[in-house]
Structure formats: structure tokens, C-alpha cells
Amino acid sequence: MTTPLDLTTSSYRRLLATPHVLRLLASAIVGHLPVAMTPLALLLAVRTDGGTVSLAGLLAAVYGVSAALGQPWWGRALDxxxxxxxxxxxxxxxxxxxxxxxxxxxxxxPAVAAALTAAAGLATPPLEAALRVLWPEVTPSDAQLRAALSLDASAQEVVFIVGPLLVLGIGIAAGPGATLGAAALLVLAGTLAFTTAAPARNWRPAAQRSADWMGPLRVRGPRVLALALAGAGAALGALNVLALALAESLNAPALSTLVPAALAVGSLAGGLLFGRMRLPGSTPRQLSATALGLAVGLTPFLLTPGPLASVITAVLPGLFLAPLLISVFASLEDLAPDGTLGEASAWMIAALGLGQAAGTAIAGTVGQTGPFLPATMALAGALLAAVTLLLGRRALATPRVPSRSESGHPILTV
Known part of the structure; x- marks a missing residue:
């Protein structure tokens, strides 16, 4: 049983009134919007130029994979x-x-387009990692740090809801060619607003450490978290294919967008609630419980529910998605080696993105046969995450560290 909501110390209103918090969060969201806009923007641009859907799909895949691969290197540069x-x-x-x-x-x-797309993806600013490095610096208490991580994870769902809508709106108002230009302006505006904020300007790296190509992954704890997020990402990628398969099988085209949107709504709600709850048990148990909840939430899709039931069902795994991400990033502060928090955060983001790309690709090979196999693959990815966290619970268990009030250093205890 959970304890009552802590409506005072975890107030999101109080958090957003804290100096620098709103600016950092808003600028990170703005700068991250192109990640959600680009796949659809590329599709519109390629089709407007007379290109094929397969070329558009290829460019979207190049962008997604290159964006994920670039994050750990830029995370290391942050540190x-x-x-x-x-x-x-x-x-x-x-x-x-x-x-x-x-x-x-x-x-x-097409070759030049692929190269430029890869460059745009590889150079994606590590705003998520940078923000998670700065949260402990700008939140005055453990409760507010927890709320900040929750709000951060929930805001990412807003990005993937608003991003495609922006593409559609800009495409109607100014033409498909303007959507990629808008992505350029947004990434530049968000980055400039973030870097000119006082906490970002004043943050200094820790003392230089010896080079290690594995970075934070040389420690087992972050490796366990990365593998678990790859499994969760595979589940999300397969769910996108599942949504399309359900739309075709049930003759309900809207499901291809409504199911992912319902997942995002569930994740948004789950993240906001999780940030205001005090849950029992250790961090490894909470990690395993949220991953298992993700798997349980996906299980009803094996029964191929009807159109309305599919939308409602998609909310269920979403309720556990943001809490899983929050628990992972909250754990990193204790598990990542000193001076590697930015890179560790970037590795988690990369693992989730690469898992999603793999899940989409693999589920896409069986998606033509109907919704059952994509649903099975989505469930398998979530179970991989849960089993990985269960087997790695000893690596994820860390001794209790002093709280802020005891040490003066911002530590989150989940």
C-alpha cells in the first residue's frame, strides 16, 4: 500500500515557482520537439518532392538511430x-x-539527404541529459527533486504528442517544406534558451578522470539499467507496429494514432502521480515493479481487443512507463561513477531509443500477419526489462547515502 500523496513538499506548483526550473524545463522541451517532429516532417518533405514512402521511411530510421547513437558521446562531452x-x-x-x-x-x-539526416540526428543536443544533471542543482529538497524527475519524464510525453501536431499545423499553414525549417528554429531556440540560463552557464565539470571508452557502463548497475531500457524501448517500438496492425485488422484506421496517443496519456498521468507518491520498498524493487507493471499492462493486447478497448488498454502500460523512467534516472545518481552522470543519462536515452528502433523493425517483419505477433513481441520486450531488473537487483542495490540535509549534496532517495 502506498502512503498518502505528499501534497505539500512535492507540489508541482511550488517546483515550477523555484528559480530557473520553468526556464530549464521549457527550453529543454522546445529543443527536444524536433526529435518528435522529424520522422513525420521527413515523410511530408520526401512525398512533396516526389519521393517514395520507402525513402521517407529510410530517412526516418536513419534519423532515429543516429540520434540515439550520438547521445552517449555528447553526454560524455557534457561531463x-x-x-x-x-x-x-x-x-x-x-x-x-x-x-x-x-x-x-x-x-x-537521396544519398545527400541521408547524410544530412544522419548529421541532424547525430548532432541532436543532449538536452535531456543536461537537464537531469542540473536538476539536483536547482531543486532545494529531495521531494522536489523527485517531483522534477517526474515532471521531466511526463514532459517527454507532451513532446511526442505536440511534435506531430506541430508538423501537421505548420504543413497546412506554410507547406510541408517549412516543417524541417521549423525544426531547425526550435532546436536552436531551445538550446540557446537552455545554455544561457544561469545554472547551465555556471555548471562546471568534475575533476578530469582517466579516459575509459565504456564510461559509466564499466559499472554493472548502469549496464543493467541500460539493458532494461532497451527491452522497454523494444516494447514501445513493437506497440507502434501493433497499433497499425490493430487498425488494419479491426478496420479502424484511427487506431494507428490513437493507441500511441493513449499510451502517452497514460504515461503522462503515471509520471505525475508517481512524483507525488511515497512508495514502499527499495529502489531495485520499485524498478522491477514498474517494469512488471508495463508487461502486465500490455498483456490484454494478446486478446486483440476491439477498437475502444484497444485505446483504453493502451493507457494501462503507459501508467508504468514514466515511473520506470523516473526510477531509472533517480537511481543513476548513486550508481553512475563520479563525474559521469551526464553520460550515464545519455546512455539510458540511447538504450531506450535503440530498443525502440529494434522493436519497430522486428515487429514490422511480422506485422502483416495480424496483431497477435506484434503484441507478443511488445510483451516480450517488457518482460526482458522486468527479468533484467530482477536478476540485476543486487547490482542496483546501493548503500543509503546522506540526504541533502545531512550532507549538503543533493541526493534523491526513492
């Missing part, structure tokens, strides 16, 4: 060089690549 140089370089490079794609006839020059 070693600081926020300002890393974010400004990546933000400007990504914006330039988007602007070049805006004027390039993609159908005529």
Missing part, C-alpha cells in the same frame, strides 16, 4: 567540457543540417 560548448555546438550543427534538408530536393539526391 568533460560542460554544458555551454557541448550544447551550442550540437544545437548549431543540427539546425544547419535541418536547414540544408529544407532546400534539398530529397528525391533527386
Amino acid at each position: 568533460r567540457r560542460g554544458h555551454t560548448p557541448t550544447l551550442l555546438f550540437t544545437g548549431c550543427a543540427s539546425a544547419v543540417a535541418f536547414l540544408a534538408l529544407t532546400v534539398l530536393p530529397t528525391a533527386q539526391y
